[in-house]
Amino acid sequence: MRLYGSLTSPYVRKARILIREKNLPCEFVVADAWAADSPIPALNPLGKVPVLVLDNNEVLFDSPVIVEYLDSLQAPALLAAAGGERWDVLRWEALADGVLDAVVTRLLESRRPAAQQSADNLRRQEEKIARSLEYIARRLGNGPWLVADRFTPADLVVAVALEYTDFRYPHDWRGRHPRLGQWLAGVSARPSFIETRPPGMEKK
Numbered sequence: 001m002r003l004y005g006s007l008t009s010p011y012v013r014k015a016r017i018l019i020r021e022k023n024l025p026c027e028f029v030v031a032d033a034w035a036a037d038s039p040i041p042a043l044n045p046l047g048k049v050p051v052l053v054l055d056n057n058e059v060l061f062d063s064p065v066i067v068e069y070l071d072s073l074q075a076p077a078l079l080a081a082a083g084g085e086r087w088d089v090l091r092w093e094a095l096a097d098g099v100l101d102a103v104v105t106r107l108l109e110s111r112r113p114a115a116q117q118s119a120d121n122l123r124r125q126e127e128k129i130a131r132s133l134e135y136i137a138r139r140l141g142n143g144p145w146l147v148a149d150r151f152t153p154a155d156l157v158v159a160v161a162l163e164y165t166d167f168r169y170p171h172d173w174r175g176r177h178p179r180l181g182q183w184l185a186g187v188s189a190r191p192s193f194i195e196t197r198p199p200g201m202e203k204k
């Protein structure tokens with residue numbers, strides 16, 4: 001198997017963390033989706049990373065699909081096969097993916113020439129992020145995990161989203177949600193997080 005992606009993409013990092021957590025044999029190919037000579041559009045018509053090329057040359061894309069596929073390769077699966085726990089985890093994943101989308105959209109907007117930037121769009125994305133962090137903090141218990149009594153893809157994706165927020169939209173969300181900050185410190189101390197942290201992303 002080969003995983004294509006950049007070192008800084010949080011969507012790619014989700015797959016890299018899962019590969020490390022489950023010790024799966026998978027080559028990592030660094031590829032920039034934005035480069036003119038990028039191999040990515042030939043693999044994924046959407047032109048986005050991550051892309052996973054299987055041993056039979058079948059191609060999977062979109063990080064939720066890749067994460068679930070990788071998780072299915074080796075028991076025990078981190079995602080429950082059925083029942084309430086499964087839907088809890090999938091909802092957390094959808095929320096965290098939405099936070100990533102908002103942070104990326106905000107970043108791209110902020111990189112446009114000042115005269116072309118939309119203050120409305122910046123504010124809208126920042127509101128999505130603030131509401132989502134509030135939502136997470138409100139539902140966070142006292143234990144180390146979001147769902148059940150073990151590490152699940154919910155913890156993985158929410159922690160990736162919070163670290164990416166620190167990386168690309170640094171602001172004092174810990175002041176508002178100190179317990180969420182403590183929770184993140186626990187998850188992000190895992191070797192899978194340490195080993196996949198991109199250059200320039202400091203652990204808080």
Ligand SMILES: N[C@@H](CCC(=O)N[C@@H](CS)C(=O)NCC(=O)O)C(=O)O
Nearest residue numbers: 009011033047048049050062063064
């Ligand atoms: N929903 C996709 C989002 C992936 C994504 O947006 N990747 C970015 C890198 S962070 C990308 O490849 N962007 C290139 C583009 O949008 O053309 C996923 O979860 O895999």
